[in-house]
Amino acid sequence: MSQEQAAAGQLELEAFIRRRIAEAGGITFAEYMGHCLYHPEYGYYMAPRERIGKGGDFFTSSSVHSLFGRLVGRQFLQMGELLGGDGFTVAEQGAGEGHLALDILDALAEESPEFYRTLRYRLVEISPDNRDRQERLLAAHRERVEWCTLDELQGMEGCFLSNELVDAFPVHLVEKRDGALREVFVVSEGDGFAEELRAPSTPDIAGRFTGLGMELAEGNRAEVNLESTRWMRRVGGLLGRGFVLTIDYGYPAAELYSPLRRSGTLLCYHRHRTSEDPLRNVGLQDITAHVDFTSLQNSGEEAGLDSLYFGHQYQFLLGLGFVEGLLQLQARETDEKRARALRLTLKNLIMPDGGMGETFKALVQGKGVGRPQLLCSRSIGDISLPAGMF
Numbered sequence: 502m503s504q505e506q507a508a509a510g511q512l513e514l515e516a517f518i519r520r521r522i523a524e525a526g527g528i529t530f531a532e533y534m535g536h537c538l539y540h541p542e543y544g545y546y547m548a549p550r551e552r553i554g555k556g557g558d559f560f561t562s563s564s565v566h567s568l569f570g571r572l573v574g575r576q577f578l579q580m581g582e583l584l585g586g587d588g589f590t591v592a593e594q595g596a597g598e599g600h601l602a603l604d605i606l607d608a609l610a611e612e613s614p615e616f617y618r619t620l621r622y623r624l625v626e627i628s629p630d631n632r633d634r635q636e637r638l639l640a641a642h643r644e645r646v647e648w649c650t651l652d653e654l655q656g657m658e659g660c661f662l663s664n665e666l667v668d669a670f671p672v673h674l675v676e677k678r679d680g681a682l683r684e685v686f687v688v689s690e691g692d693g694f695a696e697e698l699r700a701p702s703t704p705d706i707a708g709r710f711t712g713l714g715m716e717l718a719e720g721n722r723a724e725v726n727l728e729s730t731r732w733m734r735r736v737g738g739l740l741g742r743g744f745v746l747t748i749d750y751g752y753p754a755a756e757l758y759s760p761l762r763r764s765g766t767l768l769c770y771h772r773h774r775t776s777e778d779p780l781r782n783v784g785l786q787d788i789t790a791h792v793d794f795t796s797l798q799n800s801g802e803e804a805g806l807d808s809l810y811f812g813h814q815y816q817f818l819l820g821l822g823f824v825e826g827l828l829q830l831q832a833r834e835t836d837e838k839r840a841r842a843l844r845l846t847l848k849n850l851i852m853p854d855g856g857m858g859e860t861f862k863a864l865v866q867g868k869g870v871g872r873p874q875l876l877c878s879r880s881i882g883d884i885s886l887p888a889g890m891f
């Protein structure tokens with residue numbers, strides 16, 4: 502998309518949002534964020550543009566290195582063995598450009614061809630632009646891959662996967678003022694938009710805090726992702742038997758809504774720069790908020806999903822064989838400069854400060870599978886490393 506097209510799209514989207522505000526007398530931040538990201542023509546995710554990787558606005562783990570997908574594929578192989586039967590379905594929702602799917606499929610085709618032959622990889626995608634990108638990227642795996650709606654997954658057996666989907670759901674923004682919970686609404690102001698604090702649009706917002714047994718501290722701002730728990734209940738209802746693997750950045754509720762977190766976690770990404778102003782660059786920037794994993798687990802339980810594993814991304818990847826994977830890749834590198842570059846790239850996936858190792862979490866839930874010992878839950882002490890490594 503050219504700069505002119507982007508600017509024209511922004512004006513159209515702003516005009517649309519202004520009309521909605523005039524009609525409704527102000528809209529919730531959640532509605533505003535929904536239009537910015539998912540307006541059918543001008544939304545950030547819907548219009549054709551580079552979003553992920555160097556030429557886009559942000560990196561995801563799967564855009565960092567294919568080892569991420571290879572390791573996730575190993576977890577699917579074990580899940581397939583646990584479920585038994587003669588076919589395993591992976592359903593990935595919000596696959597972006599499809600890199601994670603590609604890396605999983607490439608790795609399974611190479612490492613476990615029999616499992617690969619029985620695998621059905623189904624993608625659920627809201628964005629026509631991303632769907633086109635996925636179709637192009639996954640052309641070599643055409644026989645394994647298909648696109649479908651959530652409803653078509655009813656009764657599926659296998660694993661429901663998402664990586665950085667939930668953080669992209671529209672969130673309600675709230676603040677505690679004079680002892681009362683107030684919600685951020687978006688109104689028109691001059692040529693742009695402004696915030697206004699009003700009474701919450703729905704009792705579900707206060708209900709979220711009551712359900713968690715928590716209160717927001719006076720003066721603090723936070724996000725409430727009501728869509729995430731509706732989604733989790735739906736996914737739990739769709740799954741016949743198997744697993745749900747959710748990878749995203751976020752925290753348990755006690756950490757997310759801690760009194761020390763004064764201004765929430767809402768962030769915008771535009772060309773690898775972050776900003777905290779979602780009312781600018783309308784439709785041109787990603788808007789995200791960290792995920793409340795406690796509420797995801799609670800709503801999963803309501804839908805029959807047992808929490809089997811919850812950990813930092815670095816623990817998850819180490820359990821799946823990150824170190825062995827790194828050593829194998831390194832052994833193939835004859836050039837020391839490239840081997841060093843590889844180590845630095847892979848470090849991003851597990852590094853705590855500034856990397857993706859700690860803020861990112863992995864949650865595995867199960868339905869009708871008992872309490873298996875998952876590969877990802879192996880601790881570093883249980884993993885045999887090559888002699889002489891330490």
Ligand SMILES: C[S@@+](CC[C@H](N)C(=O)[O-])C[C@H]1O[C@@H](n2cnc3c(N)ncnc32)[C@H](O)[C@@H]1O
Nearest residue numbers: 546561563595596597625626627628631664665
């Ligand atoms: C941040 S990107 C995910 C990145 C990707 N999983 C990766 O590993 O690179 C968010 C994705 O979720 C999709 N998405 C958002 N809401 C969705 C929904 N309700 N149903 C299906 N896809 C959705 C977006 O179009 C986009 O593909």
